Amino acid sequence: MRLFTLHGTHTLGQAVADSIGVELDRIEEREFQDGEHKSRPLISVRNEDVYVLHSLQGNEGQSPADRLVRLLFFIGTCRDNGAARVTAVVPYLAFMRKEQQTKSRDPVNSRYVAELLESVGTDMVVALEVHNPAAFQNAFRCSNTHLDARHLFSGKVAELAAARPVVFLSPDSGGMRRTHLLRETYCAESGREARLAMMEKHRSEGIVSGDLFAGDVAGADVFIVDDMIASGGTMLRAARACRERGAKHVYALATHGLxxxxxxxxxxxPDIDKIIVTDSVARAPLSSEDAAGKLEIVGCATLLGDAIQRLHSGGSIHRLLNPQP
Structure with a gap:
């Protein structure tokens, strides 16, 4: 097995390598003065099972599109140089929010990204908590594996809530499946009960609307569950609604902290007591000390490492995500 990581994902890549007891394999990444780029493995990949770890968030002067192109080029050169299998491990897979046409002549970005990855010879794509798992699975013709963060968050919920009532809230109807799975996992692992709640949300041309709030949050610790935090508007809107309805504490849980x-x-x-995200993306340091104190990071390296080991050895991803008692 060979494990590579590209610029901007090295910290997470090293943590993944450490979790499974392997060395990160060396690569060369070179920037040209006109903005072009090349990368190559510095060891032979012929007949090897290759894993390329790279998140596609925009930062460090690189857009998600820049990072996608770098991933494509590196996978392509691994295939050109005889790799037996190449798996793209993409903790944050960008462009998945646009998975269907909602307006005339809309693009379907998730399918285009899938076609690009397949075109350079990617055998499998592993992603963590995409926006719509069903759309992700249907976009790819190559093998794909979707990981979720519910087991990473379940223990943190139990720690924060202690003996208080717990409500898991989805800030829109599309996230109910994700929220329900986290609730099930928390109840199974903690032996405690929890309720569900949901807000209505519609977005059109940047304008968010919807007034429906379903569920009782009075006196409870509410955990708002989403796949990502970008501008944070959705989380803040939901947090304020919970406070207005008597929530005791409000926490934001999201896999990707963009x-x-x-x-x-x-x-x-002040409507949010704490924000919990994973380290799936590298981010710039937060400017406010108050903000930094409110943010808590949960590591995802062990989950990614376990998935890589199981894929390499033919183990069960289902068992990884659904451990048996």
Whole structure:
């Protein structure tokens, strides 16, 4: 097995390598003065089972599209140089939010990304908590594996809530499946009960609307569950609604902490007690000490490492995500 990671994902890649007791294999990445780039493995990949770990968030002067192209080129050169199998391990897989046409002549970005990855010879794509798992699975013709963060978050919920009532809230109807799975996992692992709640949300041309709030949050610790935090507007809207309805504590749980422009409002809001995300993406340090103190990071390296080991040895991903008692 060979494990590579590209620039911008090295910290997570090293943690994954450490979790499974292997060395990260060396690569060369070179920047040209006109902005072009090349990368290559510095060891032979012929007849090897190759895993390329790279997240596609925009940062460090690179857009998600830049990072996608770098991943494509590196996978392509591994296939050109005789790799037996190449698996793209993409903790944050960008462009998955646009998985269907909602307006005339809309693009279907998830399918285009799938076609690009398949075109360079990717045998399998592993992603962590994509926006819509069904759309992700249907976009690819090559093998694909979807991982989720519910077991990473379940223990943290039990720690924060202690003996208080717990409600898991989806900030929109599309996230109910994700929220329900986390609730099931928490109940099974903690031996405690928890309730579900949901908000209505519609977005059109950047305008968010919807007033329906279903569920009782009065006196409870509410955990708002989503796949990502970008500007944080969705989380903040849900947190304020929970406070208005008597929630005792409000926490934001999201797998991918992108924290794009505008997220300071969420990070500094008194309506949120704590924000918990994984380290699936590298991010710039937060500017506010109050914001930094409110943010807690849960590591995902062990989950990714276990998945890589199981894929390499023919183990069960289902058992990884659904451990038997």
């Amino acid at each position: 924290f794009s422009a505008g997220s300071n409002a969420l990070l500094s809001s």
